[in-house]
Amino acid sequence: MRYAVQRLLQAVPVFVATTFLIYAMVWALPGDPILALAGDKPLPENVLQALREHYHLNDPLIVQYGLYMAGVFLRGDLGETFTGQPVSELLADRWSITAQLAVTAWVFELVVGIGLGVLAALRRGRLADTAVLAGTTFVIAVPVFVVGYTAQIVLGLNLGLFPTAGTDEGWPGSYLLPGMVLGSFGLAYVARLTRTSVVENLRADYVRTATAKGMRRSRVIGRHTLRNSLIPMVTYLGVDFGNLMAGAVVTEGIFNLPGIGQQVFQSIQLQEGPVVVGVTTLLVMIFILANLLVDLLYGVLDPRIRRG
């Protein structure tokens, strides 16, 4: 319990500092959003002033940030765009698309990654192991957008196995291929981590003891080895869920999925500060929360951490 509270208290300043940094960076974007809003016709000076007041643009940055965070936590209000639309409303439709994409990718990583890792570890030094090692290194080396375009052309266009773009078929049809592309990088890491971890644990004394007691191999692997080997995976998969949300920027662009990633990328280029701040704040929250959960879970799974 003391560990949990301590960990929670550490997360608070990190959250404040990270979001403030992002807030400050976004407001350093060039151009005056109020003038951009006005378009070609110049606005009268008093309207400009009133708008600046309304969006708190005349206050110092730290005050703006404080007001914004108060809004987020007290009212669940992510601010509004300069055209008056609430950011949360803008994101409401898009949110589920990114979440479905990220969950698809995450499950793919988890199942296939751990499966390949265990397979490679049990067949260490043989063909299957070499194939998994070579394949995962290759996947890590190819940039995600090249994987995306190649998969889209070969599996989508030429072979017709998956829809090439859009969300017409809903889940899972439209999300399988983008999910696999998004998850491919993480999958390679999970497979390699699992392999290393299982290989190390197979040499551990308790595995030798279990085998010596005459336990069946499947039970030795399933009950003893895997249980201990998967602890490091919890860390990676937790942290990676946050990464997947952010990595969706590229994948959503390739497969034309109208999710958060596409929205935030457009907003950065159009210099729509409120949307960028809103989304990144949410992402950082998810990321820090995932990290926190992982650390707590880690403490439960491995008592040495908690008492250390």
Added chain:
Amino acid sequence: MVDLKAAVESAAPEPETSRQVRGSLWHDAWLELRGRVLFWISVAILLVACAMAAFPSLFARFGPNEQCNLRMSKKGPGAGALFGYDLQGCDYWSQIVHGTRASVLIGVAVTVFALLIAIVLGLLGGYYGGTLDAIIARVTDVFFGIPFVLGATVVLVAFPGHGIWAMTSVLVLLGWTTMTRLMRGQVIAVRDADYVQAARALGAGDLRIMVRHILPNSLAPVFVVAMLNVGNVISGEATLDYLGVGLQYPQVSWGLQLNVAQSFFAAYPHLLVFPAMFLTATVLSFLLLGDVVRDALDPKLR
């Protein structure tokens, strides 16, 4: 380029000068590496990539964006142009060769700076502990929490008109945390070792203990991660170029070529395939080099 040389040479001459002991960790690693085929393949590819980055005119027929003919736009490989032509009708082979410099330079520079930050902060935080360590750890957490693509995009859009060095700074800013965490952990692991106590008992100062005793014994895993990191940085830089927020025309880079290719790749696959091939080969070589060096440095695997 610097890093590559270091990667190849540090294995051999460094132990002789610093410790005069045969059979040190790095010397053993070198003996092991000498016999690995993968090691020599990746070193060979990286030497070619570095040569292309340093002296592109030795490989390319034309200078960057030179001798372009719009009538040849997007023509596939054929006589006179091994790799075909790009959108502007420039010889694609020459363009790709000139694109090497941005990737290799940024990858190596970012990693060298990030490694220096990691060594300094890791040593200070891990060795002294206490408040200093807590502050360093929290600052690391803050930067670790910024999503890479989004964070880089925001900074790069905020400061337009950036070149290779601005890209390097942004990537260092977002990429120094992993190695710093690892370095700190390594330093803590060896901080209380007997040889450190012995050095202290003999009256060695903090600086001497850190540089001469702790650093050489904690660097190996960080060094391996640094090598893998070069590959990841090159890949990340290409992603930013591809998204259109990284380097801009008239600069030449693989990421930019892939950015152009995205609209035409279905009809003109060579636009996508060739830069992707060069990019993948370079990234892969850094990753493989990191992998074989890690295996060679890990005594548990012998």
